[in-house]
Amino acid sequence: MKAWSFKLRFCYPSKLKTIKSFVYSDTGTDIEERFYPNVVSNIKEIKDPLKNIAFTGWGKKKESKYI
Numbered sequence: 824m825k826a827w828s829f830k831l832r833f834c835y836p837s838k839l840k841t842i843k844s845f846v847y848s849d850t851g852t853d854i855e856e857r858f859y860p861n862v863v864s865n866i867k868e869i870k871d872p873l874k875n876i877a878f879t880g881w882g883k884k885k886e887s888k889y890i
Contacts, residue, residue, distance in 0.1 A: 824847045824848065824849060825847065825848060825849065825851070825868055825871075826845050826846075826847055826868070826869050826870065826871045826872060826873075827845060827846055827847070827848055827851045827854060827866055827867065827868055827869065828843065828844070828845045828865075828866075828867055828869045829843070829844065829845070829846065829854060829863050829864065829865055829866045829867075830842070830843050830863070830864045830865045831843075831844055831858055831861055831862070831863055832861060832862040832863075832864070833861050834860050834861050834862060845869060845872060851866055851868065854866055
């Protein structure tokens, strides 16, 4: 999975604003259809912003013994 940045313009009358965000996708071609009916623009591949932050899996819970 690759990270992609984009601008998202909300089309709802009560939320007429534009934000900048990112999403994960293999090719980047499905990003526009994910956010339909909103307008997506300026799609470009970026470095993964959560690479060193995100948790990748669950480990076993440490067992506590009470005395």
